Amino acid sequence: MADTKFDLIVIGAGPGGYVAAIRASQLGMKTAIVEREHLGGVCLNWGCIPTKALLRTAEVYTNMKHASAFGLKAENIGFDLDAVVQRSRKIAKQLAGGVGYLMKKNKITVIDGEGRLGGANGSGPSVIVKGKDGKETTYHATNTIIATGARARTIPQAGLEPDGKLIWTAREAMTPDHFPKKLLVIGSGAIGIEFASFYNALGSDVHVVEMLDRILPAEDKEVSAFARKAFEGQGMKISTEAKVDKVELNGDSVKATITGKDGKSVTDVYERVILAIGIVGNTEGLGLEEAGVKVEKGHVVVDEWLSTGVKGVYAIGDLTGPPWLAHKASHEGIICVEKIAGSNSVHPLDVKRIPGCTYCQPQVASVGLTEEKAKAAGRKVKVGKFPFQGNGKAIALGEQEGFIKTVFDEKTGELLGAHCIGAEVTELIQGFGIAMTLEATEEDLFHTVFPHPTLSEMMHESALDAFGRVVHI
Known part of the structure; x- marks a missing residue:
C-alpha cells in the first residue's frame, strides 16, 4: 500500500510548488507533491519557457532579415511554423523531464491527480487526491502548501x-x-x-x-x-x-x-x-471554503509568511495575487518552507525588489519603484538615464535602440528603482536587483568596476548621470 503520511504535501508542481518541495526535502521533511497535469506547471510547459523559445526564433528571424547590416547575405528568408512550434515544445518537454529528475533525486513522492483539502486530523490537514482513474485517496501531512497557479481572465x-x-x-x-x-x-x-x-x-x-x-x-x-x-x-x-x-x-x-x-x-x-x-487564481475545487481559507477577488489571502491563517495550510505563487511571476512563486516557496522549518534567517518577500521582464523586441526589464511612484510616495529623487547609442558594445551588436534609467533617493542615495528597454536588459536587471538587496547607494555603484566593452557599462553610466557625473554623453 502506498505511503499516505508526510511532513509536507504540496498541491501543484509549478515553479512555486516544485521548488518548495525540493527545499523541504533538503531540510529533512518527508515530502509529496500533487500534480494533475505536467510537472513544471504552466510556466515551464505553457508559459515562460516555451514562449521564450518562440521569441528567440522571432529574434533570429529579424536578424536574418537585416543580415546585410552585418555584411552578410541571406536570401529567400522564410519560416516553417510547425518546426518553430515543435522546437518550443521540445524545449518544454526537456525541462519538464528535468523536474521529474529533480523529484527523484530529492526523494519527493509525486502523486498524479487533482488534490483538495480534506478535514483536519490529529497531525494536520488532510489532502484528498482524485486520480486519473477517478478513485480518491486520502493523504495526511503536518503542513500543506497550495500552489495551483492561475489561468487567463476572460470577458x-x-x-x-x-x-x-x-x-x-x-x-x-x-x-x-x-x-x-x-x-x-x-x-x-x-x-x-x-x-x-x-x-x-x-x-x-x-x-x-x-x-x-x-x-x-x-x-x-x-x-x-x-x-x-x-x-x-x-x-x-x-x-x-x-x-x-x-x-x-x-x-x-x-x-x-x-x-x-x-x-x-x-x-x-x-x-x-x-x-x-490578466489572470485569475485557480481556487476552485480545492476545498478552501470548507477548510476556512479566505479567498478575495479570486486569490487566496496570506500573511507575510504565506500562511492562510488556517493551521498548517499555506499558499504561494499566482494563487496569492500579483505580481504573477514564476520567480516570485519560487522565492515564496522557499520562504514558506524555511519558516515552517523554523529558520531564524528567513525574511519576508519585499515585492518592490522583484524584477519584471518582458521579452519583446526591444526587451523591457525593471525592478523597484518607477519615478512616478517614488515621487507619489513622497521621495525626492535623482534620476539618471543612459542611451544604448552611447555604448560601444550596443553599437557593435547593432542594437542602438533603448536606454537604462535609474531612480535614487536624493538625500540618502538609496537605489529606489531601475527601468530598462533594449537588447538583453532582461539579463542586466539582476545587477540592480542585487544592489537593492544589498541596500547599495549611488556611491557603491560609482565605485563598482564595470567591464568594457559590455552593455553593463550603461548601468554604471545611468547611476553617474543621476548625480551629474556621466562620462560618455
Whole structure:
C-alpha cells in the first residue's frame, strides 16, 4: 500500500510548488507533491519557457532579415511554423523531464491527480487526491502548501470566451496550427506584448488594444512611451484607452467592434484574437471554503509568511495575487518552507525588489519603484538615464535602440528603482536587483568596476548621470 503520511504535501508542481518541495526535502521533511497535469506547471510547459523559445526564433528571424547590416547575405528568408512550434515544445518537454529528475533525486513522492483539502486530523490537514482513474485517496501531512497557479481572465459579456480556435489564450497562441495574417491582441501587459512582438516579427498584421492610457502599464512611463514608438515603428498598430465591446465568430475569422478613447466605434475583421487581460487564481475545487481559507477577488489571502491563517495550510505563487511571476512563486516557496522549518534567517518577500521582464523586441526589464511612484510616495529623487547609442558594445551588436534609467533617493542615495528597454536588459536587471538587496547607494555603484566593452557599462553610466557625473554623453 502506498505511503499516505508526510511532513509536507504540496498541491501543484509549478515553479512555486516544485521548488518548495525540493527545499523541504533538503531540510529533512518527508515530502509529496500533487500534480494533475505536467510537472513544471504552466510556466515551464505553457508559459515562460516555451514562449521564450518562440521569441528567440522571432529574434533570429529579424536578424536574418537585416543580415546585410552585418555584411552578410541571406536570401529567400522564410519560416516553417510547425518546426518553430515543435522546437518550443521540445524545449518544454526537456525541462519538464528535468523536474521529474529533480523529484527523484530529492526523494519527493509525486502523486498524479487533482488534490483538495480534506478535514483536519490529529497531525494536520488532510489532502484528498482524485486520480486519473477517478478513485480518491486520502493523504495526511503536518503542513500543506497550495500552489495551483492561475489561468487567463476572460470577458464573457463581450463574447470573449476562448474557444481554442479563433479566440486564443497563451496556450493556443504558442501552439498555432495556423499563422494569422491579421491578429488582434487584447491587453498590453507582458503576455500580450510578447505574443504581439512574436507574431509581428514573423509578418502578421498585429493590432494591440489596451484599456489603460499606455501599453506595458506597470512599467515606467518613459519606458512605455519608448516601447510604443518602437513597436509602431515595426508596423504594429496600438490603440490605448480603447476596449473591445463585442466579437462575432464567423467561420474562420472574428469580427471585433472596438471603441477608442474618442468614443467612436470601429469594426474590423481578424483571423485570430489573443486574450491577454490578466489572470485569475485557480481556487476552485480545492476545498478552501470548507477548510476556512479566505479567498478575495479570486486569490487566496496570506500573511507575510504565506500562511492562510488556517493551521498548517499555506499558499504561494499566482494563487496569492500579483505580481504573477514564476520567480516570485519560487522565492515564496522557499520562504514558506524555511519558516515552517523554523529558520531564524528567513525574511519576508519585499515585492518592490522583484524584477519584471518582458521579452519583446526591444526587451523591457525593471525592478523597484518607477519615478512616478517614488515621487507619489513622497521621495525626492535623482534620476539618471543612459542611451544604448552611447555604448560601444550596443553599437557593435547593432542594437542602438533603448536606454537604462535609474531612480535614487536624493538625500540618502538609496537605489529606489531601475527601468530598462533594449537588447538583453532582461539579463542586466539582476545587477540592480542585487544592489537593492544589498541596500547599495549611488556611491557603491560609482565605485563598482564595470567591464568594457559590455552593455553593463550603461548601468554604471545611468547611476553617474543621476548625480551629474556621466562620462560618455
